[in-house]
Amino acid sequence: EPEVTQTPSHQVTQMGQEVILRCVPISNHLYFYWYRQILGQKVEFLVSFYNNEISEKSEIFDDQFSVERPDGSNFTLKIRSTKLEDSAMYFCASMWGGGKNIQYFGAGTRLSVL
Amino acid sequence: SQQGEEDPQALSIQEGENATMNCSYKTSINNLQWYRQNSGRGLVHLILIRSNEREKHSGRLRVTLDTSKKSSSLLITASRAADTASYFCATVLYGNNRLAFGKGNQVVVIP
Numbered sequence: 001e002p003e004v005t006q007t008p009s010h011q012v013t014q015m016g017q018e019v020i021l022r023c024v025p026i027s028n029h030l031y032f033y034w035y036r037q038i039l040g041q042k043v044e045f046l047v048s049f050y051n052n053e054i055s056e057k058s059e060i061f062d063d064q065f066s067v068e069r070p071d072g073s074n075f076t077l078k079i080r081s082t083k084l085e086d087s088a089m090y091f092c093a094s095m096w097g098g099g100k101n102i103q104y105f106g107a108g109t110r111l112s113v114l
Numbered sequence: 115s116q117q118g119e120e121d122p123q124a125l126s127i128q129e130g131e132n133a134t135m136n137c138s139y140k141t142s143i144n145n146l147q148w149y150r151q152n153s154g155r156g157l158v159h160l161i162l163i164r165s166n167e168r169e170k171h172s173g174r175l176r177v178t179l180d181t182s183k184k185s186s187s188l189l190i191t192a193s194r195a196a197d198t199a200s201y202f203c204a205t206v207l208y209g210n211n212r213l214a215f216g217k218g219n220q221v222v223v224i225p
Contacts, residue, residue, distance in 0.1 A: 042217050101211065105156040
């Protein structure tokens with residue numbers, strides 16, 4: 001069964017460094033998402049991406065965050081200058097969009113900012 | 115913003131028993147979905163119920179939706195040890211696709 005893959009599974013970085021989290025969505029899907037889950041808290045929506053542009057973003061997704069679909073298969077989340085509070089599990093999801101409205105999630109990248 | 119809220123937070127049951135979780139939300143929704151998360155893993159979609167539906171079944175899962183009370187319940191019948199996980203409800207509003215998750219219910223099924 002097709003699945004969303006995320007790399008790396010765990011990323012450790014120093015505060016102030018840039019990180020790029022990578023995702024390969026399911027190949028025929030058209031909608032792409034990033035969510036994050038701080039330890040012990042709810043899963044929170046960050047951004048949605050459709051037709052090569054951001055379709056919606058939350059208040060969390062500030063100027064430090066950006067997304068890109070550089071080559072038609074990868075979908076990346078960049079954090080320009082990481083903060084301690086960016087430590088979380090980041091989930092990528094994709095959705096076909098043909099009416100089923102089901103998002104398929106990757107296993108996540110655990111980001112630890114030291 | 116719209117968010118689901120589950121109740122209770124943690125549930126421990128014997129294998130074979132039923133597990134029921136509830137979720138409430140605050141505004142009108144397009145649909146409500148339930149997801150499962152095994153420890154340290156991603157979210158797995160379980161079932162989607164639309165705002166004009168009242169009940170749906172999928173295998174051992176039964177979901178109800180009461181839009182007048184703005185609440186939903188997830189029932190897992192004849193639970194198995196493999197059902198041990200966290201269960202989240204998530205709502206979707208009209209006009210967008212973002213999932214607004216609740217805090218999650220941790221379910222432990224004791225063999």
